[in-house]
Amino acid sequence: METQKLTFTRTTCNEIVLGTDIFKEVAARVLRLRAARHCAVLTNETVAKWYLQPLLAELRTRGIKATEIVLPDGEKHKSLDSLSAILDQLCADGLDRNCPLIALGGGVICDLGGFAASVFKRGLPLVLMPTSLLAMVDASIGGKNAINLPGGKNLAGTFYQPVLTAIDVSVLRTLPLSQLAYGLVEAIKHGAISDSAYFRFIHKSVDSIKAKHMSLLQRLIRRSIHIKKSFVAEDELDQGIRAHLNLGHTFGHALEAAGNYIRLHHGEAVGLGMLMALKAARTIGKLEEDYTEHLRHILTEFGLPTKIPVELDKKELLNTLSQDKKKLHDGYRFILPQSLGKTFVHKVAQDKIEDFFLNACDI
Numbered sequence: 580m581e582t583q584k585l586t587f588t589r590t591t592c593n594e595i596v597l598g599t600d601i602f603k604e605v606a607a608r609v610l611r612l613r614a615a616r617h618c619a620v621l622t623n624e625t626v627a628k629w630y631l632q633p634l635l636a637e638l639r640t641r642g643i644k645a646t647e648i649v650l651p652d653g654e655k656h657k658s659l660d661s662l663s664a665i666l667d668q669l670c671a672d673g674l675d676r677n678c679p680l681i682a683l684g685g686g687v688i689c690d691l692g693g694f695a696a697s698v699f700k701r702g703l704p705l706v707l708m709p710t711s712l713l714a715m716v717d718a719s720i721g722g723k724n725a726i727n728l729p730g731g732k733n734l735a736g737t738f739y740q741p742v743l744t745a746i747d748v749s750v751l752r753t754l755p756l757s758q759l760a761y762g763l764v765e766a767i768k769h770g771a772i773s774d775s776a777y778f779r780f781i782h783k784s785v786d787s788i789k790a791k792h793m794s795l796l797q798r799l800i801r802r803s804i805h806i807k808k809s810f811v812a813e814d815e816l817d818q819g820i821r822a823h824l825n826l827g828h829t830f831g832h833a834l835e836a837a838g839n840y841i842r843l844h845h846g847e848a849v850g851l852g853m854l855m856a857l858k859a860a861r862t863i864g865k866l867e868e869d870y871t872e873h874l875r876h877i878l879t880e881f882g883l884p885t886k887i888p889v890e891l892d893k894k895e896l897l898n899t900l901s902q903d904k905k906k907l908h909d910g911y912r913f914i915l916p917q918s919l920g921k922t923f924v925h926k927v928a929q930d931k932i933e934d935f936f937l938n939a940c941d942i
């Protein structure tokens with residue numbers, strides 16, 4: 580037998596621009612991408628109402644033709660049917676590999692757009708224009724995309740980096756406060772895993788965040804991107820350190836799934852999941868700095884739950900945990916807090932999970 584190696588050196592760079600009222604600048608940058616004359620803009624009906632025409636106008640000014648793809652709003656449309664409809668329209672309008680796909684919307688649209696761009700003709704230049712806080716601080720950074728399958732959330736997807744992530748903070752003016760809160764949970768998580776000063780900054784800025792002070796939101800988004808970037812740059816394909824971004828998520832996914840994704844929003848579930856992680860770390864004697872009350876305070880200020888809804892049966896939660904796609908063959912891996920800004924990986928064997936999990940539910 581003989582062997583040969585084929586080594587690849589493909590490097591990609593995601594340029595991230597952040598500012599207020601930057602649609603004009605985004606159109607200029609899109610034009611510079613492979614001298615684009617034709618692009619696709621993917622969005623949903625809610626976001627289209629506010630931002631589609633302003634973006635199309637800037638693209639037209641630069642002589643760029645746009646194929647408009649407007650989907651209904653909602654997580655249930657992050658589906659194979661939507662992906663198929665997007666690909667059909669890209670095909671019908673004759674987009675080629677030099678034509679950028681611009682995803683203008685929250686995490687649902689960024690995930691769908693990322694997936695479609697990664698597979699259509701084996702890859703279109705992807706531009707993400709996140710419009711929810713969650714998409715700005717999380718979904719538009721790191722190159723993960725996905726659709727949901729009947730078997731579960733985010734079960735099909737690719738790693739595919741955007742060439743440009745363009746964040747116009749001013750669009751947060753129209754984002755409902757509840758959605759702002761869901762995004763904030765991921766920002767709090769960034770502080771909890773790697774930057775205690777950032778966590779404290781969020782804690783003391785609750786009123787300004789609620790009032791949507793644009794310069795403060797921009798500072799917050801900048802800091803979150805910086806943190807997420809540092810994990811992703813080191814571990815793009817999620818084989819190691821990137822797992823720390825899952826603080827609160829393994830618990831949170833069980834809560835979301837047990838409530839059929841209706842009872843609790845992802846942001847609410849991750850907030851509860853972080854409280855559960857604090858409780859678990861405290862119980863095993865590994866929590867050196869307990870910031871439970873600070874976290875509880877921020878969640879409460881934003882109207883997010885701090886107790887597991889009574890109707891979610893604990894045994895049912897345990898059952899959904901066992902179906903988690905990140906479960907290992909010999910047990911479970913949790914990211915737990917050690918101190919503010921520091922987390923660690925904790926493995927729990929199959930025969931210990933019930934006690935571990937039920938104790939963590941008592942927050």
Ligand code: NAD
Nearest residue numbers: 625652685686687710711713714717718723724750753754
């Ligand atoms: P979403 O995309 O459904 O947006 C939330 C709501 O806000 C929607 O109704 C949307 O139409 C509306 N909206 C968005 N921007 C608006 C604006 N500026 N003004 C008014 N309304 C606006 O949900 P989301 O919370 O943004 O994202 C959740 C999705 O992101 C999930 O599918 C999740 O799996 C995914 N996600 C992906 C990653 C990743 O790394 N790829 C990370 C986190 C979450």
Ligand code: GLY
Nearest residue numbers: 717721723821824
């Ligand atoms: N949202 C977690 C990650 O991007 O890895």
